[in-house]
Amino acid sequence: MGDKSEQKKSYIVETARKVFVEKGFRSVTMQDIVEACDISRGGLYLYFGSTEEIFAEVLKLSQAEDDGPLPEGLPPDAAVSDILAYFLKEQKKEILRKKNSLTVAIYEYYFRGRVSKKDNLMKNQFDAGVIILENMIRDGIRSGEFYCENPHGAASNIMYVLEGLRIAAKTVGISEAAVDKELFYIMQGLVFE
Numbered sequence: 001m002g003d004k005s006e007q008k009k010s011y012i013v014e015t016a017r018k019v020f021v022e023k024g025f026r027s028v029t030m031q032d033i034v035e036a037c038d039i040s041r042g043g044l045y046l047y048f049g050s051t052e053e054i055f056a057e058v059l060k061l062s063q064a065e066d067d068g069p070l071p072e073g074l075p076p077d078a079a080v081s082d083i084l085a086y087f088l089k090e091q092k093k094e095i096l097r098k099k100n101s102l103t104v105a106i107y108e109y110y111f112r113g114r115v116s117k118k119d120n121l122m123k124n125q126f127d128a129g130v131i132i133l134e135n136m137i138r139d140g141i142r143s144g145e146f147y148c149e150n151p152h153g154a155a156s157n158i159m160y161v162l163e164g165l166r167i168a169a170k171t172v173g174i175s176e177a178a179v180d181k182e183l184f185y186i187m188q189g190l191v192f193e
Contacts, residue, residue: 009047012037013057021100025055025108055109059121062102080140081191087136088183095165095179103170126163130155137190146190158186 015037019028028051034041048054074086094101109115110122133155140146148154161182168174 005047009057012039012044012047013054013061016054017058017061017102020055020058020105021102023105025051025105028055028105052109052114055105056121058102059106059109063121063125079145080136080143081145081187084133084136084140084190085187087133088186091162091165092176092179092183095162095169095174096176103166107167107170126159129159129162133158140190148190154190161186 012033016028016033019032019036023032030041030044030051033051033054034044037044048057074083078086094103097103106122110120130152134151137146137148137151137154141148141151165174165179165182169179
């Protein structure tokens with residue numbers, strides 16, 4: 001694909017992302033994306049054969065955005081507890097985000113059960129999160145900041161708590177205070193007093 005084709009494909013994916021944020025996954029049609037992109041139906045089908053293909057690209061783009069380096073606000077020699085606190089603060093923002101969130105669309109997409117385990121970006125992202133947290137916990141143990149007998153178990157538990165909070169925020173609603181309380185329990189369970 002040439003540069004112009006890549007630019008057009010990127011434009012479609014970025015524009016479609018906004019449509020998925022607004023409407024979820026199940027309700028979006030190819031016609032919705034045609035209208036949002038202001039292109040012909042045939043022009044869209046040159047790049048994508050279905051909303052599923054487009055959404056898979058949206059997920060890849062979102063994952064690439066999430067995999068960036070540590071933010072500028074944290075110094076390179078930041079304490080592990082500060083890095084974990086920052087990570088949890090960012091998770092809290094995502095959990096409580098009401099606008100510009102793909103969360104509902106992502107759940108609708110995966111609840112259909114048509115994604116293979118190998119291609120399941122959400123599972124891969126979850127597993128990567130466990131590994132990152134486990135390494136962070138191990139670093140905190142080595143530096144004397146954390147105490148934990150089972151770093152892998154703790155990391156898995158943290159990821160499950162975060163995922164549960166994300167679902168609760170979109171289904172039953174959850175207050176900021178309730179999220180803060182759960183995140184406090186995570187930190188309290190690891191950090192020495």
